[in-house]
Amino acid sequence: MAAQQKPKISARKRPQQDRSKHLVAAVLEASIRILKRDGAGGFTMARIAEEAGVSVGSLYQYFPNKQAVLFRLQTAEWEENSAFLAAILVDGRQSWEARLKAMIRRFYYSECEEAPFRKALDDAAPLYHQTPEAIEHHKANAKILSDFLAEALPRLGPAKRAFAIDMLKTTVSAIGNKVSEQERPPAQIDALAAATADMLIAWLKGL
């Protein structure tokens, strides 16, 4: 019969001690394990606590609610993603075509590896929409791609470049998701990645 206030999604408490950090880490790892093993359906707070070897109460000490756990996972995912994206696209030793190809390949692989996990995160996606973190992530990715295209196709006007960024992001993440829906042999993933890259490169050059 308690009065409900506003649901918060940000973390309830910054872990300050070692034990706390350990707990949070354990929870996040347990969450990933559960999502990968049981999918979104098995992702319950009780199960997380059990898998993390922690009590439900402790869980709620660091995450105000279930969504907050997913949100943390998503945030971590985003950060990792942006990092490797940038690392590959910026590497000046290869042609931009090669870098794009490499990025796509790597992206498809990571999608395939963690398919059920991503799927569960996507299920909860409506919760993230428009959070500052989500917007931040979008901007960061757009910046990386924008820089990349500025270098690859310097003659492109800003409007066309903006559209190209949207198309690039959409295509790669879309096909990445789709590809990860079924279990596929590496060769097939490679082939799809190469095809996607070829396709995009040809299209970009024709702009």
Add this chain to the structure above:
Amino acid sequence: MAAQQKPKISARKRPQQDRSKHLVAAVLEASIRILKRDGAGGFTMARIAEEAGVSVGSLYQYFPNKQAVLFRLQTAEWEENSAFLAAILVDGRQSWEARLKAMIRRFYYSECEEAPFRKALDDAAPLYHQTPEAIEHHKANAKILSDFLAEALPRLGPAKRAFAIDMLKTTVSAIGNKVSEQERPPAQIDALAAATADMLIAWLKGL
């Protein structure tokens, strides 16, 4: 949607009488209405029954469980999809490029129109994997595309053609899904569809 011991997904009973057919239709229509209006969260058996003007018991007479309802929706969706796909791609009065472009455009629009509904179906997707119906649907679509490509690019060898089919399907449905994630103005949808088509056409010609 608790874990089940023996999940049955095929319909429990073939409706043989008019009343039964009417009931099944009412249930499916109600389901679509609910999915579109309330999303996957509001999709409960009680609600379906109420919206369809039917008792829960009757609902269970024709659908062994909740997933079966979703499955029927998915099947219907598939059939409709294949139908319009074929209709557009086969139309001999236009160049194959124009037909492909038209198909993609129409597909993106339909995805955007029924976004929440598709999302709900996708949530339950793991259930369909490898059912005879799903396989049937895949085959049907592959046949349509195969015929289309045979006409468009007659010189393509069978291996390349198979790969092209996979890529075509994957790309279009992937981007279609992605595009429908946000509300977009028609002009943007058109642009994305055109870009996708251009990209694919260029790639196909380069094979």
Add this chain to the structure above:
Amino acid sequence: MAAQQKPKISARKRPQQDRSKHLVAAVLEASIRILKRDGAGGFTMARIAEEAGVSVGSLYQYFPNKQAVLFRLQTAEWEENSAFLAAILVDGRQSWEARLKAMIRRFYYSECEEAPFRKALDDAAPLYHQTPEAIEHHKANAKILSDFLAEALPRLGPAKRAFAIDMLKTTVSAIGNKVSEQERPPAQIDALAAATADMLIAWLKGL
């Protein structure tokens, strides 16, 4: 993770069949038993269901939430209260002083008999404030007292009469509550009732 809507307090469903009526009755009786035995603290939905020999689910089929159960009890209480109040005060065979005295006596007794039950209801009182039912009940009581005073003290002006009604209601219900806080022998209850009545009668005559 379900979206919460507006908490309703009115009954979820009008019982239409005999079994349903029986269930609702069983629930209400069980609730009263629990409140009397265990107080407000032991008044949980699970306990109610158990005591009523019913499943939690059934409970929630007829009462949307815990407060609704209390509300029903309160409503019943109110109805009964108004009824006996009117019955005593209207009885033309006795002087108005005697009727007032009788009403107060009877009221104190009933308060004492069901003390823990009333207390639990009072705990939930904030929920009722301003519901149509509560307002209705207030009006009904005010009407009864107004008619009574109009007959007893016909010369009283409307402003004074309104104030007298407020004072009467407040005093009687207040002392009634207080009296019921401790277990008291009937003689003491009688004495307090008589004193209250004398006090009020003297005061009313002096207006």
Add this chain to the structure above:
Amino acid sequence: MAAQQKPKISARKRPQQDRSKHLVAAVLEASIRILKRDGAGGFTMARIAEEAGVSVGSLYQYFPNKQAVLFRLQTAEWEENSAFLAAILVDGRQSWEARLKAMIRRFYYSECEEAPFRKALDDAAPLYHQTPEAIEHHKANAKILSDFLAEALPRLGPAKRAFAIDMLKTTVSAIGNKVSEQERPPAQIDALAAATADMLIAWLKGL
């Protein structure tokens, strides 16, 4: 506030050092602030500790459980109450009628000011019943009133006086509680206080 096996209510430890006294005071003040601000619902041990700037552990060092905190508040309330009651009733410069009237007025005002706080304390009232402190408080109040009545109505026999005391206490505290249930303008409080006093005075004189 789950059922307890051995409810201890007296303080766990007499604070002997300055720091301890300070802590206890801080806790009590914080408790009052919380009760007034958030009502009984927000009155949790964690919140008390936070508001008092103390750790939960320290809280439990001086109060064996939550009820003990409430009990201490109640005790303080009682003491303050008795003090001001005595101060007004003993003041020899006014007639006893004026003093009684003044006392009631002041009492109603204080009830109204701290309504939510009293309500929360009342919720826990069952715990106090029959504790030595409660009995002590009762006696103290009875003594004050007894002295007052001895002066005001010296001819009253002891039995009648005892009954008058009971009636006085009951009536005033009862109506005081009731009055504080709704927010009321000062004028209305004054009127009710005056009426209560008039009523009681007339009744006392008629004994």
Add this chain to the structure above:
DNA sequence: CATGAATGAGGTTTCATTCAT
């Protein structure tokens, strides 16, 4: 066949209290 009442496992969240540091 149809109905819809009944079931109860299971999900989320809170909070008094303990205990290792």
Add this chain to the structure above:
DNA sequence: TATGAATGAAACCTCATTCAT
């Protein structure tokens, strides 16, 4: 002694599914 992280029982409520009528 002080701290506050950890605990876990217990509360509320939902909903897929069954079954008596």
